[in-house]
Amino acid sequence: MDLFGFLPDFQSMGIEMATLAMFIMLLGLLITGMPLAFVTLLVALLFALGWFGPMAVPLITSRIFSFVNSFVFVSVPMFVLMAAILDRSGIARDLFDAMRVVGGRLRGGVAIQTLLVAVVLAAMSGIIGGEVVLLGLLALPQMLRLGYDRRLAIGVCCAGGALGTMVPPSIVLIIYGLTASVSIGDLFTASFLPGLMLAGFYITYVLIRAYINPAIAPIPEANEISTGEKLRLLKGLILPIMVVIFVLGSIYGGIASVTEASAIGVIGVTLSTVIRREFTWSLMMGAARQTLATVGMIVWIGIGASALVGVFNLMGGIDFVSGLIIGVSENPTVIVLLMMAILFVLGMFLDWVGIALLTMPIFVPIIRDLGLDPVWFGVVFAMNMQVSFLSPPFGPAAFYLKSVAPPDISLGEIFRSLLPFIAMQILAVAILITFPGVTGR
Amino acid sequence: MNEPQETPDREDHGAAPEAGALGRMINALGVVFAIGILASAGILFLEVILRYGLNKPTVWAHETVIFLNACAFVFGGLYVAARDGHIRVVLIYDQLTGWMRRIFDIVISITNMIAAAFFAWAAWQSLVRAVWTPAGDVRLETSGSAWNPPTPGLLKVFLFVVLCVMAVQFAVLAINYWRKKGDS
Amino acid sequence: QEYTFKFQSSDPAGNANFLLQQGWAESVSEKTDGRIEIDLLPVETIVAHTETQDAIAAGIIDGHFTDTSYFAGKEPAFGLIANPVGAWSDPEQMFDFMENGGGNELMNEMLEPYGLHFIGATTPGLEAFLSKVPLEGVDDLKGLKMRAPEGMVQRVFAAAGAAPVNLPGSEVFTSLDKGVIDAADYTVFSTNHAQGMHDVAKHPVYPGFHSMPLVEVSINKATWDSLPEDLQTALEESVREFSRSQVAALAEADAAAVAEAEASGEVTVHDWPDEERARFRAIAKEEWAKAAEASEASQKVYDTLTTYLTENGLM
Numbered sequence: 045m046d047l048f049g050f051l052p053d054f055q056s057m058g059i060e061m062a063t064l065a066m067f068i069m070l071l072g073l074l075i076t077g078m079p080l081a082f083v084t085l086l087v088a089l090l091f092a093l094g095w096f097g098p099m100a101v102p103l104i105t106s107r108i109f110s111f112v113n114s115f116v117f118v119s120v121p122m123f124v125l126m127a128a129i130l131d132r133s134g135i136a137r138d139l140f141d142a143m144r145v146v147g148g149r150l151r152g153g154v155a156i157q158t159l160l161v162a163v164v165l166a167a168m169s170g171i172i173g174g175e176v177v178l179l180g181l182l183a184l185p186q187m188l189r190l191g192y193d194r195r196l197a198i199g200v201c202c203a204g205g206a207l208g209t210m211v212p213p214s215i216v217l218i219i220y221g222l223t224a225s226v227s228i229g230d231l232f233t234a235s236f237l238p239g240l241m242l243a244g245f246y247i248t249y250v251l252i253r254a255y256i257n258p259a260i261a262p263i264p265e266a267n268e269i270s271t272g273e274k275l276r277l278l279k280g281l282i283l284p285i286m287v288v289i290f291v292l293g294s295i296y297g298g299i300a301s302v303t304e305a306s307a308i309g310v311i312g313v314t315l316s317t318v319i320r321r322e323f324t325w326s327l328m329m330g331a332a333r334q335t336l337a338t339v340g341m342i343v344w345i346g347i348g349a350s351a352l353v354g355v356f357n358l359m360g361g362i363d364f365v366s367g368l369i370i371g372v373s374e375n376p377t378v379i380v381l382l383m384m385a386i387l388f389v390l391g392m393f394l395d396w397v398g399i400a401l402l403t404m405p406i407f408v409p410i411i412r413d414l415g416l417d418p419v420w421f422g423v424v425f426a427m428n429m430q431v432s433f434l435s436p437p438f439g440p441a442a443f444y445l446k447s448v449a450p451p452d453i454s455l456g457e458i459f460r461s462l463l464p465f466i467a468m469q470i471l472a473v474a475i476l477i478t479f480p481g482v483t484g485r
Numbered sequence: 486m487n488e489p490q491e492t493p494d495r496e497d498h499g500a501a502p503e504a505g506a507l508g509r510m511i512n513a514l515g516v517v518f519a520i521g522i523l524a525s526a527g528i529l530f531l532e533v534i535l536r537y538g539l540n541k542p543t544v545w546a547h548e549t550v551i552f553l554n555a556c557a558f559v560f561g562g563l564y565v566a567a568r569d570g571h572i573r574v575v576l577i578y579d580q581l582t583g584w585m586r587r588i589f590d591i592v593i594s595i596t597n598m599i600a601a602a603f604f605a606w607a608a609w610q611s612l613v614r615a616v617w618t619p620a621g622d623v624r625l626e627t628s629g630s631a632w633n634p635p636t637p638g639l640l641k642v643f644l645f646v647v648l649c650v651m652a653v654q655f656a657v658l659a660i661n662y663w664r665k666k667g668d669s
Numbered sequence: 670q671e672y673t674f675k676f677q678s679s680d681p682a683g684n685a686n687f688l689l690q691q692g693w694a695e696s697v698s699e700k701t702d703g704r705i706e707i708d709l710l711p712v713e714t715i716v717a718h719t720e721t722q723d724a725i726a727a728g729i730i731d732g733h734f735t736d737t738s739y740f741a742g743k744e745p746a747f748g749l750i751a752n753p754v755g756a757w758s759d760p761e762q763m764f765d766f767m768e769n770g771g772g773n774e775l776m777n778e779m780l781e782p783y784g785l786h787f788i789g790a791t792t793p794g795l796e797a798f799l800s801k802v803p804l805e806g807v808d809d810l811k812g813l814k815m816r817a818p819e820g821m822v823q824r825v826f827a828a829a830g831a832a833p834v835n836l837p838g839s840e841v842f843t844s845l846d847k848g849v850i851d852a853a854d855y856t857v858f859s860t861n862h863a864q865g866m867h868d869v870a871k872h873p874v875y876p877g878f879h880s881m882p883l884v885e886v887s888i889n890k891a892t893w894d895s896l897p898e899d900l901q902t903a904l905e906e907s908v909r910e911f912s913r914s915q916v917a918a919l920a921e922a923d924a925a926a927v928a929e930a931e932a933s934g935e936v937t938v939h940d941w942p943d944e945e946r947a948r949f950r951a952i953a954k955e956e957w958a959k960a961a962e963a964s965e966a967s968q969k970v971y972d973t974l975t976t977y978l979t980e981n982g983l984m
């Protein structure tokens with residue numbers, strides 16, 4: 045232990061001060077420009093050493109091992125690979141040219157269609173990461189090319205890509221269902237409408253912005269594109285729609301599990317490049333290398349957060365957080381709002397896996413004791429997770445987008461672009477709490 | 486209508502110059518794991534065909550895919566470190582110039598090196614339990630499934646190796662940032 | 670209190686097993702007049718469920734409450750003793766084997782070299798079997814696409830002609846729902862029911878015929894050795910009492926859930942006749958013999974188990 049005498053004795057600080065110190069350290073290290081993944085890992089390491097000593101450090105590597113050794117995350121590289129292939133072939137460009145035609149004179153038409161694509165992607169996948177990257181590779185450069193406002197385009201890609209956990213299937217809801225022992229089917233049914241509602245907010249927002257200020261979402265001039273040209277451009281829709289039919293068909297037709305379906309998507313887009321005579325070995329290898337680099341970033345961010353939660357739990361974090369809630373009030377609404385506040389704060393520093401592991405075991409029994417509907421709360425929880433994906437300083441969706449966005453788009457710009465979308469997500473949480481009926485419960 | 490621009494630059498920029506020869510080797514080795522990702526897509530597709538088409542699910546497909554991806558995830562962290570591609574919040578960092586930025590680069594690299602070395606040491610502890618039985622015989626930890634491949638044991642060994650190389654890579658980065666006098 | 674121990678469970682927080690296990694933690698405190706306090710943590714709060722053994726040995730946590738078969742990858746014998754498929758038709762039989770048939774001694778012989786001490790065994794009871802299609806016997810298993818995650822169970826079903834699919838627990842619901850698989854080895858009837866599994870798999874087989882997991886309560890060996898004898902005895906007693914109350918509580922919950930499922934008119938609960946259960950057991954027994962060859966410890970488990978079953982007229 046003397047070897048680590050330079051570290052303060054965290055245990056004597058008590059869990060309250062240690063938690064505060066943890067947040068401050070996270071923030072402090074973040075702004076030095078240290079890579080994010082290593083910020084969380086380093087804080088986890090310092091607290092493991094300072095609270096317990098070196099014997100606790102294997103906890104971190106154990107969590108690294110378990111995090112990567114799981115089937116759940118296999119769909120992430122599959123989605124990224126799909127995106128990289130689409131982007132490197134001409135499929136993405138042709139798809140968006142066609143969407144511009146379909147959008148016609150509707151202001152913001154391409155952004156709205158991107159959001160619809162995001163909803164379709166959400167129905168294909170249970171986790172986010174792959175989808176944000178997919179939209180970031182596919183839609184972001186295309187919207188910029190078509191003259192869309194940068195911030196609007198960024199927001200649409202991040203917020204739309206994050207919908208994956210709100211629209212069934214959703215791993216957040218599955219983990220919630222397993223933790224709370226409530227019907228996963230009920231959770232899926234209850235989250236469907238709120239998910240569409242949130243997507244609806246985004247679409248409405250795009251429309252309002254585009255009609256107030258037409259410059260942010262250019263549309264083709266009348267007669268700019270001839271009818272023959274339109275027909276030619278519309279062909280760009282065929283292959284992507286076929287791939288979507290394959291993937292959704294394989295999931296909803298009971299042919300493939302959700303993870304396997306993401307691989308079917310990869311095969312589908314690869315076949316599309318063959319059909320378009322664009323298939324080359326170098327295209328595939330370039331896409332695969334890009335996938336390796338992207339998942340390297342994404343997964344290590346998740347690893348860091350998972351390690352930090354493990355250390356925090358060992359320090360007694362669970363008792364600490366439940367202590368924050370219990371005894372504060374008898375009023376269920378106050379308690380639920382307090383939970384939302386805790387989720388919101390945690391969402392600023394952790395990714396959802398960490399938040400779920402930390403808070404679900406605490407919140408679920410309390411919700412049951414209060415006599416509230418755990419299915420409804422599951423949907424509220426998933427909606428709050430939407431906020432955590434976007435909220436700074438630790439906003440996974442923003443990081444995922446940054447990993448594939450053009451280099452001149454800074455993280456700061458991404459977060460600024462997300463503020464209106466975060467506001468809409470908070471509005472959605474408020475609606476679910478005020479009008480639980482939206483979940484059909 | 487705006488002239489359609491070319492799709493943005495997707496050129497592979499390779500390892501960061503400061504990552505040195507080690508960085509270039511890591512970057513080159515990435516091909517292996519990139520192929521692993523491509524192979525996973527193929528294996529999962531094959532599993533679907535065999536199960537849905539022929540009612541003959543394999544015992545090996547899912548575990549192989551988990552292993553290939555786990556290796557890619559672990560190696561990916563090192564690969565991105567060699568390419569200096571990990572995401573950072575550059576609020577302050579970008580304001581820095583010259584020697585200040587150099588000091589930041591050096592200190593961050595050394596800190597990461599120390600952290601990676603700690604993790605490598607910790608990974609060694611679990612490696613020992615995954616490779617040797619208490620009686621001292623070599624037996625790689627298996628998955629315990631019907632197929633029972635030694636993938637957990639292999640992955641624990643691999644994680645240890647990657648964390649060691651990662652510590653060395655950060656050391657190389659620190660040294661090269663040190664050498665690079667005020668030319669940033 | 671003199672001792673505070675962190676135990677990690679392999680069950681999630683809202684799960685019935687976990688709620689019961691919290692009752693065990695309280696009972697330990699009562700039994701020892703507060704000298705031992707157990708801080709029971711849900712699955713994955715500190716480490717993943719497959720990593721608790723290493724974490725206990727390293728002193729990161731003090732003990733675990735877990736299905737022993739998660740460690741079959743470390744030593745195949747853990748897989749065999751944890752789930753000798755078809756051996757038990759009643760939890761009481763397994764408890765008797767553990768307490769009087771040499772099971773407890775065997776567990777400690779296997780666990781202590783890994784740095785753990787085995788305090789006692791419990792079980793959620795006979796698991797129910799989830800199925801979308803009516804299953805009346807072994808013949809209906811032919812070609813059945815079913816999820817089976819662990820070694821022994823998977824092998825036995827393969828030997829019975831089923832087509833086992835390796836899926837994580839988190840994909841069971843959607844895969845059953847959409848028909849990727851027809852059936853699944855999951856958990857006990859009441860928990861299956863609470864999680865909505867019967868909404869998508871309307872032909873459960875109950876009581877189950879295939880699986881009754883051994884759930885071990887173990888502690889770091891050095892910690893155990895440092896405890897005074899009266900506290901050791903109190904811990905052993907607490908687990909013994911807990912095992913009976915858990916089985917009773919879950920049997921009651923199962924019965925209530927079965928009644929609810931049948932009353933809904935949506936779910937058909939199937940019960941296999943004794944001949945079919947015997948046929949399945951016969952297939953399973955051939956697999957035990959094969960599993961015994963995996964290691965020295967496995968052979969020992971096999972010998973002790975078959976001796977006990979023969980002496981007690983169960984085989």
Ligand code: NA
Nearest residue numbers: 166169208213
């Ligand atoms: Na989804």
Ligand code: NA
Nearest residue numbers: 391432435438
């Ligand atoms: Na956030």
